[in-house]
Amino acid sequence: MMNYDIVVIGGGPAGLAAAISAYDSGAKNILILEREDKLGGILNQCIHNGFGLTRFKESLSGPEYAYRFIEEVKNRDIDVFLNTTVISLSKDKKVTAINSENGVFTVKAKAIILAMGCRERSRGALNIAGSRPAGIYSAGTAQKYVNIKGYMPGKSVVILGSGDIGLIMARRMTLEGAKVHAVCEIMPYSSGLKRNIVQCLDDFGIPLYLNHTITKIEGKERVTAVEISEVDEKRKPIKGTEMRFECDTVLFSVGLIPENELTKNAGISLSNRTRGAIVSQNRETDVPGIFACGNVLHVHDLVDFVSEESELAGKSAADYVINGEKEHNSVNCINGKNISYVLPQKIDTDLEENVKVFFRVSGTFKNCTFKLSCGDKVIIERKKKIAVPGEMETLLITSDKLKEIDGDLTLSLEGA
Amino acid sequence: MYDLTIIGGGVIGGSILRNLSRYDLKICLLEKEDDVCMGQSKANSGIVHAGFDAAVGSLKAKFNVLGNEMMPDFAKELGVKYVNNGSLVVAFSFEEMKTLEELRERGIKNGVKGLEILDREELVNKEPNISDEAVGALFAPTGGIVCPYELTIAAIGNAMDNGAVLITNFDVCKIDGEFGNFTVYSQDGQKVETKAVINCAGLGGQKIAELVGDDYIKLGGRKGEYILLDRESGDFVSHTLFFTPTAKGKGILVSQTVDKNIILGPTAEEVSDGDTSTSADGLNSVIEKANKMCKNVPLYNTITSFAGVRAYSDRHDFIIEESKNKKGVIHCVGIESPGLTSAPAIAKYVTENLVDKLFDLREKKDFNPIRKPDYFFKNLSDDEKNEIIKTSPEYGHIICRCEQITEGEIIRAVKENPPAKNIDAVKRRTRAGMGRCQGGFCQPQVAEIIAETLGIPLTEVTKSGKGSNLVLERTK
Incomplete structure (x- = not known):
């Protein structure tokens, strides 16, 4: 059995930043396990720019953003196993993995950082009626074919879902010569970033149909057409509103799901809101010494925030390895009215540092107020002009505000 | 010249092929699609029925009970997963409890063993998630589950290992000649010479019968839609749960599969063609009925939905007989439920009672009934895995992360009998792409492995045969 102080599962943006930060915080015996043949994760196929605006104050492509972190890893004494898939994880921090060189092997770690990322929700999960021909892809799969493999999955496209990858692929397919007829979004708002709607759809004259979904896919061997319909408030298709587009490809960008099979495997508690682990402000799960960060924890809009969160997890893991388990004096942080989730779900109140709370709202709201309260006591109040589910919000609890907390916290959006 | 040519690579054709491969015969299987098991054998409930349902004295009753035994x-020899999970026919009223008594009587007459009526408490003990409205059930301990496409593929693969020939993409359009000298033609100009023909063409069975002048065989199609749930919810039920049959039909079932998914369905809709589209109404009706059978159905864990079309005959029983007009032609058609269960028994009967009349059957000395399953790796011990990886490192490379399927298994599926030539064919053999991400991550890699192993460009790799290419051209 191999022994490491810290094992990082996943070599994407989260795992890279976590490993670097853990190293810089004093942990020295670190291993990254990555299933692909190179580090960088999904960034490798995101060849568009717009990454790093917050962190580096410049617009980088995905591979460029990843490269900066990969170089940092190389500059440190951090071990990396590529082409290595973790097949199980136990509560006592034993990681079992497989690759062609070492076969099946187990690594015992003092601390573990979960950074497995997320997967795309598939067509099957939505029960979309119709046939099951070739030409139906998740947006990320199509992106891999186009950007990594260098092949066009289709020439005439309809996209369901206005998640960021769907928007990016609408532009990408157009630039590669395909005709993108429409992007449909079942909700009254897009779940993607505003800048992507402008730069990927509006600039190319691609129509976005809000409150619309695909009601039928046609074609035997290959997709030949899709039917889209408007939906009512309950998201049920309205008869008589059908529109038909002849096309050879349908892309799905209908949500990302944190990949927490290993997390469950280790008996770590998950939130049914984020579908990621329940963590405290240092990104530690309810199994001491196991930390989580990035999209495996909750789906982020911007990689910049993934890096920030992962640095926090890396630092915390190093602290755990060096100083041992800490006692927590924590309260729950709960999503209240109009809030779909809050992270971290647990906050220690006896800290001498600020705590940043991340959350998403459950609809589009104008001139509203975010309110963090502890029973009847309002701890923080902040006005917001416009809040949409597609953009993650944050609220900073300063260390002196922490001292006012004497029970569970509820975050809500008022005045909507 | 073949001795026998089977038309149709479903579970019936496949089981007969496999049984005939025991004998010293030249045999061939013609399949119109790019892979075997592309019709009703791949999209059904996968239930090994106990046999209480079929009318007393029918072929269905006879072959069901035999096939169940x-x-x-059969599954063990072919390396196919079979689980004897037991079936429950659930009653929701005291009238339905009376129907269960009748079913039990019928079952006993059909020769089904161990049938037992359960009260609500006993039912809840077996299935804690059963609806609060359920009042009791008929328990059939001999009921089981099997993977229908795994079984079909394995039967055909084992037959091929024993010398049978498979020709895919052979869409039969004409049959000439007489017993001892038939010629079978395909749409695209291929031909096969054979002494005798067995029609196992499923939905196409009527067309094949007409080609030899048998216009008395009348088949219809009935579409069934299904919803499949993630293995994460695999323990939601452990038995196969049926509704009590009413004048309106059998309703849907809720069952575990051998791979620990949960299957819900099928609907039953008359269709004139083989269209396997799902419909919003159909899927909604599956959901509604599943919610009637059980409480808290974990529909949030839906991973896919699909449909299959089952052929049935106007006799409402199997047709397993010699042609009335043409010596040397045998029809095995209208094999609807419980066809999967009956397959091994039908194969034995056809061989020993119908083929036997045409040929002198001599058993081969070197017949090997054993086939190793296509995917097996993840069930091995770590030591066994490492032993294999040492000599075949591709087994250390996981391609399908959801089902933990290795590159080694995918290459093996492309190479071995019957060869997998497309993405769906690999999926049915290895389960790569069958998990919760539905191939979102692994499909491009599986496509590359197929391309490399077959020595073809990626643009020629298909999802399920001709016209279903995954990618169209290189990017600019």
């Missing part, structure tokens, strides 16, 4: 060994 044969299935465990």
Whole structure:
């Protein structure tokens, strides 16, 4: 059995930043396990720019953003196993993995950082009626074919879902010569970033149909057409509103799901809101010494925030390895009215540092107020002009505000 | 010249092929699609029925009960997963409890063993998630589950290992000649010479019968839609749950599959063609009925939905007989439920009672009944895995992360009998792409492995045969 102080599962943006930060915080015996043949994760196929605006104050492509972190890893004494898939994880921090060189092997770690990322929700999960021909892809799969493999999955496209990858692929397919007829979004708002709607759809004259979904896919061997319909408030298709587009490809960008099979495997508690682990402000799960960060924890809009969160997890893991388990004096942080989730779900109140709370709202709201309260006591109040589910919000609890907390916290959006 | 040519690579054609491969015969299987098991054998409930349902004295009753007894060994030899999970027919009223009594009587007459009526408490003990409205059930301990496409593929693969020939993409359009000298033609100009023909063409069975002048065989199609749930919810039920049959039909079932998914369905809709589209109404009706059978159905864990079309005959029983007009032609058509269960028994009957009349059957000395399953790696011990990886490192490379399927298994599926030539064919053999991400991550890699192993460009790799290419051209 191999022994490491810290094992990082996943070599994407989260795992890279976590490993670097853990190293810089004093942990020295670190291993990254990555299933692909190179580090960088999904960034490798995101060849568009717009990454790093917050962190580096410049617009980088995905591979460029990843490269900066990969170089940092190389500059440190951090071990990396590529082409290595973790097949199980136990509560006592034993990681079992497989690759062609070492076969099946187990690594015992003092601390573990979960950074497995997320997967795309598939067509099957939505029960979309119709046939099951070739030409139906998740947006990320199509992106891999186009950007990594260098092949066009289709020439005439309809996209369901206005998640960021769907928007990016609408532009990408157009630039590669395909005709993108429409992007449909079942909700009254897009779940993607505003800048992507402008730069990927509006600039190319691609129509976005809000409150619309695909009601039928046609074609035997290959997709030949899709039917889209408007939906009512309950998201049920309205008869008589059908529109038909002849096309050879349908892309799905209908949500990302944190990949927490290993997390469950280790008996770590998950939130049914984020579908990621329940963590405290240092990104530690309810199994001491196991930390989580990035999209495996909750789906982020911007990689910049993934890096920030992962640095926090890396630092915390190093602290755990060096100083041992800490006692927590924590309260729950709960999503209240109009809030779909809050992270971290647990906050220690006896800290001498600020705590940043991340959350998403459950609809589009104008001139509203975010309110963090502890029973009847309002701890923080902040006005917001416009809040949409597609953009993650944050609220900073300063260390002196922490001292006012004497029970569970509820975050809500008022005045909507 | 073949001795026998089977038309149709479903579970019936496949089981007959496999049984005939025991004998010293030249045999061939013609399949119109790019892979075997592309019709009703791939999209059904996968239930090994106990046999209480079929009318007393029918072929269905006879072959069901026999097939149920044969299935465990048949599956074991072929390396196919079979689980004797037991079936429950659930009653929701005291009238339905009376129907269960009738079913039990019928079952006993059909020769089904161990049938037992359960009260609500006993039912809840077996299935804690059963609806609060359920009042009791008929328990059939001999009921089981098997993977229908795994079984079909394995039967055909084992037959091929024993010398049978498979020709895919052979869409039969004409049959000439007489017993001892038939010629079978395909749409695209291929031909096969054979002494005798067995029609196992499923939905196409009527067309094949007409080609030899048998216009008395009348088949219809009935579409069934299904919803499949993630293995994460695999323990939601452990038995196969049926509704009590009413004048309106059998309703849907809720069952575990051998791979620990949960299957819900099928609907039953008359269709004139083989269209396997799902419909919003159909899927909604599956959901509604599943919610009637059980409480808290974990529909949030839906991973896919699909449909299959089952052929049935106007006799409402199997047709397993010699042609009335043409010596040397045998029809095995209208094999609707419980066809999967009956397959091994039908194969034995056709061989020993119908083929036997045409040919002198001599058993081969070197017949090997054993086939190793296509995917097996993840069930091995770590030591066994490492032993294999040492000599075949591709087994250390996981391609499908959801089902933990290795590159080694995918290459093997492309190479071995019957060869997988497309993405769906690999999926049915290895389960790569069958998990919760539905191939979102692994499909491009599986496509590359197929391309490399077959020595073809990626643009020629298809999802399920001709016209279903995954990618169209290189990017600019």
